[in-house]
Amino acid sequence: MSKRSSVAGRAGDAELRADARRNRQLIIEAAQQLFLRDGADVPLEEIARRAGVGIGTLYRRFPDRNALIHAAGLAMLERLAELAESAWREEPDAWHALRRFLRGALELRLGALQSVIEPRLHAAMRAAPELREIRQRIIVLVERMIRHAHQDGALRPDVEPGDIALMMTMHVQLPGAAPDERAVRRVVEIMLDGLRAGDQPELPDGAMPIGAVQPDPVEP
Amino acid sequence: MSKRSSVAGRAGDAELRADARRNRQLIIEAAQQLFLRDGADVPLEEIARRAGVGIGTLYRRFPDRNALIHAAGLAMLERLAELAESAWREEPDAWHALRRFLRGALELRLGALQSVIEPRLHAAMRAAPELREIRQRIIVLVERMIRHAHQDGALRPDVEPGDIALMMTMHVQLPGAAPDERAVRRVVEIMLDGLRAGDQPELPDGAMPIGAVQPDPVEP
DNA sequence: GGCTAACCGGAGGATTTTCCTCCAGTTGAC
DNA sequence: GTCAACTGGAGGAAAATCCTCCGGTTAGCC
CATH class of the missing domain: 1.10.357 (Tetracycline Repressor; domain 2)
Structure with missing residues (x-):
């Protein structure tokens, strides 16, 4: 068993060299900021640029957009x-x-x-x-x-x-x-x-339901 | 002076044939919905589709994205x-x-x-x-x-x-x-x-300033 | 310090998306 | 009925985006 192997804690985060782990983190942070600002379709190159890494590094760590999301x-x-x-x-x-x-x-x-x-x-x-x-x-x-x-x-x-x-x-x-x-x-x-509790008028009906992830929608 | 000419009310809206005016309105409404849902970069073709008109019609009425915005x-x-x-x-x-x-x-x-x-x-x-x-x-x-x-x-x-x-x-x-x-x-x-006025604690400082359109920013 | 596996950046070709013109056919206004 | 104005969408140009590949660099271990 290699010395690096471990229980593999959070998938992808362990078993990486220090610089790789740091860059991975930078990429995730940049992605969060840009997803927030520009939506989930923001170009991956832009995420890489903001993270200060090359596009190659991003693709190595996250094979496609979904992995990053x-x-x-x-x-x-x-x-x-x-x-x-x-x-x-x-x-x-x-x-x-x-x-x-x-x-x-x-x-x-x-x-x-x-x-x-x-x-x-x-x-x-x-x-x-x-x-x-x-x-x-x-x-x-x-x-x-x-x-x-x-x-x-x-x-x-x-x-x-x-x-x-x-x-x-x-x-x-x-x-x-x-x-x-x-x-x-x-x-x-x-x-x-x-x-806060007070003497406000009652809210109208129709609160949003929250709950589990919905079942698969029918394909369009 | 042609019979159609007028004080040209709201630019672009007057002096149009009835069908053209209707389509123009449909395009604006579709644009508002899609700008809201997908941001200001939504493809113009998609706006045309939702408005139920051809892309040519959209371009005839709004020469570029800015005109539509x-x-x-x-x-x-x-x-x-x-x-x-x-x-x-x-x-x-x-x-x-x-x-x-x-x-x-x-x-x-x-x-x-x-x-x-x-x-x-x-x-x-x-x-x-x-x-x-x-x-x-x-x-x-x-x-x-x-x-x-x-x-x-x-x-x-x-x-x-x-x-x-x-x-x-x-x-x-x-x-x-x-x-x-x-x-x-x-x-x-x-x-x-x-x-509503009540006995709430005071809000922290830092309200957003509102006012006129800012002067031109320096070009990047 | 030296070695090497792992990691890095980014050039660049393939692919997809978006733009926008142009014209044959249709329609509203008189 | 006439015709100027309007319509839709095909399709080539341009731009944006994807994603692989490889020569160079570095962290980790001896």
Whole structure:
């Protein structure tokens, strides 16, 4: 057995020479930024350029666009899960945990990234159980936050998980560059204030359902 | 003077045969939908297809992509202005006007469309005074709504015009198709509740500035 | 320090996408 | 009924994107 072999932890990340592993990471980060800014069809060459590596390196590590989307989606879901878990673990109550989670998801634009690559991820999810598994973990945790926050009377009672999910994916695009951090933060705070229990009028029906990955759609 | 000539109302719309005018309108509507869904780089052929006209027809009416973006942007700004004006005219007070305006902008996705094509519109705006003029009219009206709503004590005092502008451009993308109307509506209502005057904590600094079209950036 | 397997960048040809003109046929307005 | 205006889409030009291949470089181990 070669010295390098291992349990092969997260597929692709282990068993690489140090420089290769570093570049792989740079590529994923660049991909996340560009997917977010330009959509999932952004030229791979541009991703390579932003990562500061050659196009050859990108192709060596990710044989096709789907592999890259898969990796970027996995990294994103892992950050989201980590965000939800630390919030739940460290905040004093469910409302604060939910608030921290939403702030993080919106400021890191994790939800927005999700909304951009999710269509492509759907195909991957059916094939890749680990993606489904992480996604499920996040859903369970957020649902738990909501349930407890309701019980505590901190979250307005008519808010449903689907509402939170939709808010997470809200995308702020501004002419040209990325929107100003601080300006977005203000809007997030306004939304959070709208979520607090109070004497608001009841929300209309029709919350978005959230749940498992849908079964295969019929081919067009 | 030919019988067809006229004051040439909105450029390009008048002096066309009925079928041509109808097709022109269909093209603009298709362009708005696709710009919103796929970004401002969507192939013109796809726009023609969705409009149900040939590619030749599209090119005859809009010599290049910019002309189409210009027309779509103009139509969008006109609807926004109309929305702001009717809200101001027909609602009993500034808060209700602002609420109606925001609901409309978010549900019609006018702000989102704006955010998609605004980068391209910027160039057009410098050249096209009528775009600047409409845009300015909207800004003035919304600022007036905010000012009055503040005076009435209905809008939380730390909300600034830039916050409203940013909320307008919020984009809800969902995997695949357009997001469900009713689900989005709920989130809009939550945001509106966050805007109402109450005992919320103060917003952090850093509201987005809004204003005139910026001067020409230096060429890269 | 020296060795070598693993890694790197990017030139460049193949492929796909997008553009945009042109013209034979159709239609609305008078 | 006439005809100027309009229509759709075929198809070649141009541009964008993909993706392989290989000479040169480097990390890791002795």
